[in-house]
Amino acid sequence: MDETEIKDSIEEFEQSLLKEMNERYILRLYVTGMTPKSIQAVLNIKKICEENLKGRYELEVIDIYQQPVLAKDEQIIAAPTLVKKLPLPLRKLIGDMSDKERILLGLDLKQK
Template sequence: MTTSRESAGDNRECPGANPDLPHYGLRLFVTGMTPRSTEAIARIKAICEEFLAGRYLLEVIDIYQQPLLARAEQIIATPTLIKTVPAPFKRLVGDLSNRQRVLLALDLQEKS
């Protein structure tokens, strides 16, 4: 796997999206297509579609394919999720199985 980008487009393409809400830039660093990596990718995609539909860019970066990028971001464990936009910059290390922890790191709240 190389770097892959998934974009939900802009707010005009997503009728339910609020144009006043911030767009998110996320980078998920993984190690190949291991079960742990695959699960982390599926989890963050599900969260993004539920909470950020139409307003996120998710880059999935395989550290085997992009070792210099991983080194530049000081990735020491995978999966690692980095929120680059909006501020503040946040980093979450682990398999993303704790949904509440992921939502907190992204400054999102569970829907009621």
């Protein structure tokens, strides 16, 4: 491997990193009313988003008691469930969002 090639691949990496930094996150949190787990999940995920995705995320909290049809469309079975609609791939994070490490992994904000 000569020098130019190495230079190119470094640039590529930096660019993709930059792109990732600027990518918008569209997140939906499905909860079931005001249960302690729901409240916990909302608080936790807001905190994580503010810390890691400030200014480039959209978080919508949906109560599936109110909109049960959405639960079918979105294939929700567990509650609470956070759906990462964008960026792809689609991923579902279930639980009260207390395991920060796993959330960062699930949102592709951290490599394994």
